[in-house]
Amino acid sequence: MTLNDQGHDLDAVFTLQQKYATEFQLVTAAMLDRERTAHYSVKIRCQDGGGGARGRGQRASRVTEKTLLVHVTDVNDNAPTFSKQTYHGSIVENSFVGASVLQVHRPNMGIDVH
Secondary structure: OOEOOOOHHHHEEEEEEEEEEEEEEEEOOOOOOOOOOOOOEEEEEOOOOOOOOOOOOOOOOOEEEEEEEOOOOOOOOOOOOOOOOOOOOOOOOOOOOOOOOOOOOOOOOOOOOO
């Protein structure tokens, strides 16, 4: 089995671990960061042990390729920040339930909304 991807050194990101004689597992070989790379296109190629020319009692080698799209999900790895140190709001007495008192904005340092 081999790994391959356009533009990424997949040997530094993923590795194939053999679990059993005919079973492999794709595992991470390094920490992944959604802000740096959102997804990887991983091509896995499997080839059996056949070989040689047909007609001489040997079978031809069989090859299968499959492309896996690995999406990296974001975690909240950035502490929240606000544009002001203190916020003040006011509301009129007897306001209806659900009336807005104050709105704040927190810039999202990651990609996904947390």
